[in-house]
Amino acid sequence: MSVYKKVLIIGAGIGGLSAAIHLASQGHQVSLLERQPRVGGKLNHLEMDGFSFDTGPSLITMPYVLRDLFATAGRRLEDYLDLQSLDETCRYFYRDGAILHAWRDHEKLAREFAHFNKHDGESFWRFLKQARTIFEASADPFLYNSLGSPMDVLQTFIRFVLQGHATEEQSGLAERLNAVLTALAPTTLDQHVRSFFEDEHIRQLFDRYATYNGSSPYQVASVYSIIPYVELADGGWYPRGGIYALAQALEKVARELGVEIETNCEVRRILVEHGQARGVVLAGDRVLRSDLVVANSDVVTTYRELLSPAIGQARLTRKLEQLEPSSSGFVLLLGTKREYPELAHHNIFFSDDYPAEFQDLFERKVPQRQPTVYVCATTRTDPSQAPAGHENLFVLVNAPYLTAKSNWQQEALHYRDLVLDVLASYPQIDLSDIREQLVCERILTPEDFQRNYGANAGSIYGLSSNARMAPFTRPTNRALEIQGLYFVGGSTHPGGGVPLVMLSGKIVAGLIAEDYA
Known part of the structure; x- marks a missing residue:
């Protein structure tokens, strides 16, 4: 029989909201404490001069994770969100003048690839099939469950090879073994992509998916080919009203389940008594006590700033600080008084020297x-997001995480001009007049992500996955050193991105049910 607990959750990002819904559905008394004026964390929203901008994630994948979360609460997603699928997931612009349309329809996408290279049109199907098998092999140890030891993961892979996965198209033993060997191989994502595709346009398209968790395709392991797979398998989605509608929907469900949500509420310290998390101390020295604490704050920031040095975690904090943060982002929010019909909902303007970009990000x-x-x-999908005849443009460039030499206050305006010059230089589309067409503008830098969300080094996705053993070195969801302290969000297992941080909330709720059954 379960023992119901009083749970405090620090941070009402998507991971915190997910954990709150799962825990409240189990019968626990849950309170969410959010430092910002509204819920959502990095998935946030800004309105300027009649324009609406999402300031964080801009794409929803793995919609079944979202449906499962609503089902856990006894709700239907359709009663809270109008989720739209995109026929064209992304439009890619290349320096040589080429345009590649990434269609949701696999037949159309294969034909698009074949237009660039006949071999690659055929290879698409082989890539999709193997990526699906790799996903089936790695989903249980790396996505859906609390991460065990390397031996636990190996046993999970062995079971998959011998027993397979319950799908309509069951793969053969040899295919399953090959998928596991690929998942464990030291091959990088870029090397894996090159083993399938010949055309550099298509290779660059698939390499880009490493940036979905703030990593480099030239360092991240080939197992991360599951990232393009999940987008290819289920497509890209957009909730009408903006991505922030997702945070609003989860907030509504949480409140309906009895979750208390307090915004403008800054947690200064986690109370630890006799090795047990027993509550939090807020700004002004207000104390809130609880049986358990779930931190949706960045794990590194939590150990460094929210746990007293007297607890003796300095060694662990130093160890966490040695893990490489993910990339950050430089964002321009641009409201224009004209439309640019050549743009799709999602667009990528590729450079012609992709390796140099990641050298800048992670080496220099x-x-x-x-x-x-x-x-x-x-x-393109939701005209309500800007005045008629106008455009709301969210412009993002990957940026390095913050170091001692970072100085965005000095560099931001210069870099803004560089980005606009880059956009104006593509021959396929005329974006040269954006400066003259601006109605409103806002710049967000890595320093904003650090200041507003407590993101370690301004990282967007927590920790990078560049290291070979990254899946095993990522902080776990249960603090082994402090009883009753748990972690959700992009800086913990299973990683960054909207569906994964939602899964972290489910994983933590399962751990708490296991620990206090």
Whole structure:
């Protein structure tokens, strides 16, 4: 029989909201404490001069994870969100003038690839099939359950090879073994992609998916080919009203389940008594006591700033600080008084020297000199996000995590001009007049992500996955040193990205049910 607990959750990001819904559905008394004026964490929202901007994630994948979360609460997703699928997941612009349309429909996408290279049109199907098998092999140890030891993971892989996975198209023993060997191989994502595709346009397209968790395709392991797979398998989705509608929907469900949510509430310290998390101390020395604490704050920041040095965690904190943060981002929110019909909902303007970008990001740790630029125009799907005849453009460039030499206050305006110059240089589309068409503008830098969300070194996705053993060195969801302290969000298992942080909430709720059954 379960023992119901009083649970305090620090941070109402998507991971915290997910944990709150799962825990409240189990019968626990849950309170969410959020430092910012509204819920959502990095998945947030800004309104300027009649324009609406999502300031964080701009794409929803793995919609079944979201449906499962609503089902856990006894709700239907459709009663809270109008989730739209995108026929064209992304439009890719290349320096040589080429445009590649990434269609949701696999037949159309294969034909698009074949237009660039006949061999690659055929290889797409082989890539998709193997990526599906790799996903089936790795989903249980790396996505859906609390991460065990390397031996536990190996046993899970062995069971998969011998027994397979319950799918309509069961793969053969040899295919399953090959998928496991690929998942464990030291091959990088870029090397894996090159083993399938010949055309550099298509290779660059697939390499880009490493940035979905703030990593480099030239360092991250080939097992992360599951990232393009989940987008290819289920497509890209957009909730009408903006991505922030997701945070609002989860907040509504949480409140309906009895979760108490307090915003503008800053946690200064986690109370630890006799090795047990027993509550929090807020700004002004207000104390809230609880049986358990779930931290949706960045794990590194939590150990460094929210746990007293007297607890004796200095060694662990130093160890966590040695783990490489993910990349950050440089963001321009641009409201324009004209439309740019050549843009799709999601657009990528690729540079012609992709390796140099990631050398800048993770080796030199400087803003990219020749950046790839992402542009999201949600008005393609949802005209309500800007005044009629206008455009709301979310422009993102990957940026290095903060170091001692970072100085965005000095560099931001110069880098803004560089990004706009890059966009104006593509021959396929005329974006040269954006400066003259601006109605409103906002710049967000890595320093904003650090200051507003407590993100370690301004990272967007917590920790990078560049290291070979990254899946095993990522902080676990249960603090082994402090009883009753748990972690959710992008800085813990299973990683960054909207569906994964939602899964972290489910994993933590399962651990608490296991620990206090």
